Amino acid sequence: MNRSIISLAGATAALAALTGAAVLTGAGDPAAAPAGSAARQPVQRSALVCPAPSASELASTTYTSFTPKGAQAAKQGTAQLLPATGAAGAKAKPLVPLTEPGAPVAAKVDKADSPALIGSAEGALAPGWSVQQTTVVSAGPGRAVLGTSCVAPDSEFWFPAASTAADRQDFLHLVNPDDLDAVVDVELFGKDGALKALTGDGVSVPSQGSTSILLSTLVTEKAPDLTVHVTVRSGRVGAAVQAVDAKLGADWLPAAADPAAGLVFPGIPADATSVQLVAFAPGQDDADLTVRLASPTGSITPAGHETLHVKSGMTTTIDLGDVTKGEAGSLLLAASGAHTPVPIVGALRITRGTGAKQETAFLPATAKIDERATVADNRVKASTLSLVAPGKEAVVKVTTSAATDGGAPVSKNVTIKAGTTMAFEPPAPSSGKGAFAVTVEPVSGGPVYASRMLSLPLNGIPMFTVQPMPDDRGTVVVPKVRPDLTILDD
Numbered sequence: 001m002n003r004s005i006i007s008l009a010g011a012t013a014a015l016a017a018l019t020g021a022a023v024l025t026g027a028g029d030p031a032a033a034p035a036g037s038a039a040r041q042p043v044q045r046s047a048l049v050c051p052a053p054s055a056s057e058l059a060s061t062t063y064t065s066f067t068p069k070g071a072q073a074a075k076q077g078t079a080q081l082l083p084a085t086g087a088a089g090a091k092a093k094p095l096v097p098l099t100e101p102g103a104p105v106a107a108k109v110d111k112a113d114s115p116a117l118i119g120s121a122e123g124a125l126a127p128g129w130s131v132q133q134t135t136v137v138s139a140g141p142g143r144a145v146l147g148t149s150c151v152a153p154d155s156e157f158w159f160p161a162a163s164t165a166a167d168r169q170d171f172l173h174l175v176n177p178d179d180l181d182a183v184v185d186v187e188l189f190g191k192d193g194a195l196k197a198l199t200g201d202g203v204s205v206p207s208q209g210s211t212s213i214l215l216s217t218l219v220t221e222k223a224p225d226l227t228v229h230v231t232v233r234s235g236r237v238g239a240a241v242q243a244v245d246a247k248l249g250a251d252w253l254p255a256a257a258d259p260a261a262g263l264v265f266p267g268i269p270a271d272a273t274s275v276q277l278v279a280f281a282p283g284q285d286d287a288d289l290t291v292r293l294a295s296p297t298g299s300i301t302p303a304g305h306e307t308l309h310v311k312s313g314m315t316t317t318i319d320l321g322d323v324t325k326g327e328a329g330s331l332l333l334a335a336s337g338a339h340t341p342v343p344i345v346g347a348l349r350i351t352r353g354t355g356a357k358q359e360t361a362f363l364p365a366t367a368k369i370d371e372r373a374t375v376a377d378n379r380v381k382a383s384t385l386s387l388v389a390p391g392k393e394a395v396v397k398v399t400t401s402a403a404t405d406g407g408a409p410v411s412k413n414v415t416i417k418a419g420t421t422m423a424f425e426p427p428a429p430s431s432g433k434g435a436f437a438v439t440v441e442p443v444s445g446g447p448v449y450a451s452r453m454l455s456l457p458l459n460g461i462p463m464f465t466v467q468p469m470p471d472d473r474g475t476v477v478v479p480k481v482r483p484d485l486t487i488l489d490d
Contacts, residue, residue: 031045049238064377075141077123116210128474132377145467182235256364261341267386267451287342328423392446407432
C-alpha cells in the first residue's frame with residue numbers, strides 16, 4: 001500500500017477534473033469523507049453544454065431537463081441553461097429551470113438563430129443531471145429529427161464517421177462554458193492518414209460562447225468518411241458534429257467513447273436498411289478485431305465480416321448492409337486473440353427507409369453503465385430502449401420518470417441474457433402526459449450498455465435519432481483519507 005501526501009481539497013479537485021464537470025458533495029470539507037472511507041458520493045455541481053440546434057427556418061427544438069431521484073445529500077438545488085452569448089448570457093432568462101429531482105421540465109424554441117446553451121446544476125439537482133436537445137426540421141435539405149444529449153465540457157473528443165463529401169455538410173460545434181477563451185486544435189484523418197489542413201490549429205472559442213466550423217473548409221479533399229480529433233490546448237469545451245446529408249437527412253454525431261481494445265455499439269434498429277462501421281486506430285500499431293452481432297437470441301458473426309483490420313492512423317469503413325435482418329441488435333468489436341490488443345475508436349452510420357424516404361442517424365461506441373444511465377425526452381410509442389450484455393447475463397432496473405405534465409414513475413427489473421440485445425418500448429408513466437425520462441441501473445451480473453432511439457416519422461419518412469447512454473456520472477468515489485489528510489492508494 002502506497003501513501004501519497006495530498007490534501008483532501010487537492011484530491012477533490014483532481015477527482016473533479018477526472019469526472020469532467022462533476023464536483024464532490026462537501027468538496028474541500030474533510031468531514032465529508034470520513035477517515036479510511038472509500039465510497040461513492042453524489043456530486044455537488046455539474047455542467048452541460050448544448051450546441052446551437054439548427055439554422056433552418058423550419059426547425060423546432062425541444063429541450064428536456066431532468067435529474068433522477070437518488071441519494072442526494074443536498075436538500076435543495078438549481079439547474080438551468082443560459083444562452084452561450086458571452087458574459088451577457090448570464091443576464092438572460094434561464095431555460096428549462098428544474099425545481100426538483102424526478103420531475104422533467106421541457107421548453108420549445110422555434111427560432112432559427114437559437115444560440116448554443118451553457119448549463120449548470122448544483123445541490124440536489126446535480127447528480128445525474130441530463131438535458132436532451134431534440135430538433136425537428138420538417139422540410140428542406142436538412143429535414144430530419146436531430147437529437148443529442150447535451151454534453152459535459154472536456155479536453156478531448158473523437159468523431160469517427162464525419163465527412164467532407166460533396167453531399168455532406170458537417171459542422172463541428174464547440175461551446176466554451178468558462179470565463180476565459182479556450183484554444184482548440186482540430187485534426188482530420190481519412191483512409192490514407194492525416195489530411196493536410198488549411199487551418200484547424202489554435203481555434204479560439206470565446207468565453208461563455210460558441211464556434212462552429214464547416215469541416216470542408218479545413219481541407220481540400222472530399223472524403224466520405226473521416227475521423228475528427230479535437231484536443232483542447234487551454235480551457236475546456238463541449239463538442240459535437242452536426243451532419244447534414246443532401247439525401248439522407250441530418251443528425252448529430254456525438255463523440256465516441258474513449259479509445260479501447262473492444263467497442264460496443266448498443267441498439268441498431270431492427271429495420272435498419274444500411275449500417276456502416278467507421279473505425280480509427282489512434283496509436284502506433286494496427287488493430288485486428290473480431291466482429292459480432294448481439295441479436296435477441298445470441299451473438300452471431302455477420303457473414304463476410306468476421307474480422308476487421310484497422311491500420312494505424314487511418315480511417316477504415318466497412319459496409320454491413322442490413323446486418324440486423326429484421327431483429328434489433330448491437331455490434332461488438334473485440335481484440336483478436338492472435339494479436340496484441342490495440343485501442344480504437346468507432347461509430348456507426350445507420351440508415352432507415354428506402355429511395356427518397358430515407359433517414360440517417362449515428363451511434364458511436366458507448367461506455368458501459370457503472371451506476372446509472374439517464375436519457376430525457378422520451379415519448380409514448382416513440383422511444384425504444386436497447387440494452388446489451390456482451391459478457392455475462394445481467395439484471396438492470398429500468399425506471400420511467402413522471403411526465404412533464406404529471407403522473408408517477410414506473411420501475412421494473414429486466415434480465416438481459418449473455419451475448420444478447422433487448423429492445424423494447426420503456427413503460428409509460430402512470431397517468432400524466434408529455435415527455436418523460438428513463439434511467440437504467442445495473443442490479444447484478446455482467447456489464448450492460450444502452451442506447452435510446454426516438455422515432456418521429458413524418459410524411460412517410462422514418463425520421464429518427466439514437467442517443468448512447470453511458471453512465472450519467474451522478475456519483476464519484478471519495479478516496480480513503482487518514483486523519484492527517486493523506487490519501488491511501490490501494
